[in-house]
Amino acid sequence: MSEVDSSGSAPSSPRPLPSKFSLPLIGETLNFIKDPGGFMIRRSHELGRVFMVNILGKKTVCLVGPEAFSLLLDEANAQRKGANAPHVEKLFDPHAVPFLDGETHRRRKKLLMEAFTPAALEEYLPVIEQIISRYQKRWEKLGTVALVPELNAMGFSIAATLFTGADPEASAADIETAFGQIGAGLLSIPVAIPGTPYARALKAREYLLGIIDKAIAAHEQVPRKDVLSRLLSARVGDEKLGKDEVRIETFHFFGAYAAVIGGLSMLAKCLAEDPAVAARVREEISREVPPGPLALATASKLGYLDRVCKESRRVAPTLPITFFGQIKRELVFEGFRIPAGFSAVGCIGATVLEDRTYPDASKFNPDRWLNPTEQQKAAWIPHGGGVHTEGHRCAGEALATLMLKTFAVLLLREHTLQLLPGQDLSPTKDKLFATPAGGLHVRLGPA
Numbered sequence: 407m408s409e410v411d412s413s414g415s416a417p418s419s420p421r422p423l424p425s426k427f428s429l430p431l432i433g434e435t436l437n438f439i440k441d442p443g444g445f446m447i448r449r450s451h452e453l454g455r456v457f458m459v460n461i462l463g464k465k466t467v468c469l470v471g472p473e474a475f476s477l478l479l480d481e482a483n484a485q486r487k488g489a490n491a492p493h494v495e496k497l498f499d500p501h502a503v504p505f506l507d508g509e510t511h512r513r514r515k516k517l518l519m520e521a522f523t524p525a526a527l528e529e530y531l532p533v534i535e536q537i538i539s540r541y542q543k544r545w546e547k548l549g550t551v552a553l554v555p556e557l558n559a560m561g562f563s564i565a566a567t568l569f570t571g572a573d574p575e576a577s578a579a580d581i582e583t584a585f586g587q588i589g590a591g592l593l594s595i596p597v598a599i600p601g602t603p604y605a606r607a608l609k610a611r612e613y614l615l616g617i618i619d620k621a622i623a624a625h626e627q628v629p630r631k632d633v634l635s636r637l638l639s640a641r642v643g644d645e646k647l648g649k650d651e652v653r654i655e656t657f658h659f660f661g662a663y664a665a666v667i668g669g670l671s672m673l674a675k676c677l678a679e680d681p682a683v684a685a686r687v688r689e690e691i692s693r694e695v696p697p698g699p700l701a702l703a704t705a706s707k708l709g710y711l712d713r714v715c716k717e718s719r720r721v722a723p724t725l726p727i728t729f730f731g732q733i734k735r736e737l738v739f740e741g742f743r744i745p746a747g748f749s750a751v752g753c754i755g756a757t758v759l760e761d762r763t764y765p766d767a768s769k770f771n772p773d774r775w776l777n778p779t780e781q782q783k784a785a786w787i788p789h790g791g792g793v794h795t796e797g798h799r800c801a802g803e804a805l806a807t808l809m810l811k812t813f814a815v816l817l818l819r820e821h822t823l824q825l826l827p828g829q830d831l832s833p834t835k836d837k838l839f840a841t842p843a844g845g846l847h848v849r850l851g852p853a
């Protein structure tokens with residue numbers, strides 16, 4: 407038995423993890439599926455920064471706060487192999503990067519990161535801008551608009567263009583529908599009987615893999631300036647991605663776009679709720695951004711907008727948890743025993759919304775990032791934690807940040823955002839990637 411006490415307290419008489427009553431067999435799975443984000447936050451308020459829940463057939467230790475979360479970042483403590491629910495592995499593919507460990511993971515991750523270098527992002531920017539502009543023109547004409555469904559359509563149009571070479575002027579409604587079904591399947595009781603959400607998700611998966619296969623064949627013939635071509639041509643030393651690996655990861659990237667859409671809608675909500683912040687962003691844009699296409703170097707100079715986008719992902723997290731790991735050796739944390747073999751998960755929402763790390767944590771305050779403490783930096787885990795190439799931190803973080811910034815620049819350069827009254831702005835409960843529940847109805851006015 408190997409013991410680690412990250413808190414420095416005596417490991418001689420560790421206590422069992424705090425937990426609440428749970429039903430036989432099913433445990434607390436139904437409560438978790440109904441509202442994963444709210445469930446984890448409630449439990450952390452009741453039980454503390456490390457606690458046990460019984461979900462998806464496994465005893466799972468939930469880790470809240472940067473110290474507890476960092477246990478997951480050490481591969482001596484936890485592995486991904488066999489740690490996630492079989493239906494989640496099946497939908498993403500058991501060989502997708504979130505489920506890999508050790509050298510196999512590092513090799514894959516380094517190759518994937520080749521698609522997110524500054525040079526790569528620079529290449530993607532024109533098409534991202536083109537599609538966002540196309541949607542904004544539509545919103546201008548409409549005047550008032552429910553942003554969540556619009557951002558969903560816009561996000562999947564960008565994803566289809568970057569990942570399969572689709573026409574940036576066309577909608578990607580079929581892909582959007584298919585990923586809606588996959589998202590519902592991820593958060594369902596996985597029974598593959600025709601008509602169930604899980605069966606629909608499996609069908610949607612096959613449909614999308616068909617689109618990806620065609621795109622790979624076309625990109626092999628004629629490379630393009632997009633993510634798929636970058637993946638196909640990625641090289642680290644003598645290593646390259648096999649066609650199967652490109653197929654699996656491209657599928658996962660589409661799934662990750664649901665998180666981008668969540669991030670965009672939460673950013674829009676924060677800006678619409680706080681006109682003073684929006685005005686400061688607009689002022690920075692008019693000072694720093696010359697007319698014409700946005701350059702990556704210009705986007706990188708927008709310090710206030712950077713803080714705004716960082717803070718919106720903290721105060722309104724879209725993903726409640728990381729992928730699951732499995733504890734490899736017995737650990738002791740703050741006097742609690744975490745047994746080997748338990749599942750483990752990083753609680754994103756509970757960590758980024760903790761008052762003890764971020765005073766007045768529910769307040770949207772971009773300037774808290776002017777002089778953040780080490781603790782605050784370590785607790786900013788909307789994309790996971792650690793080093794991208796070494797661990798499981800989100801591969802698409804830089805692309806997601808660029809998307810958020812481009813969206814804000816194009817929107818606020820010419821418009822004000824006004825929230826329509828009487829709507830529910832709280833995060834959705836029944837989706838894995840949360841968005842404002844009422845759909846985020848706004849009126850666009852001239853800047």
Ligand code: HEM
Nearest residue numbers: 503504659662665666669728729789790798800801802806
């Ligand atoms: C605002 C948008 C996004 C958010 C909030 C987000 C969040 C996350 C989170 C929480 C993880 C899991 C970390 C863990 O399990 O420890 C993750 C992993 C990942 N994300 Fe993202 N993501 C976003 C956008 C993207 C985009 C645009 C892409 C790619 C196009 C992407 C690709 C990935 C990949 C490949 C992984 C797995 C990394 C690994 O296991 O090594 N993500 N992301």
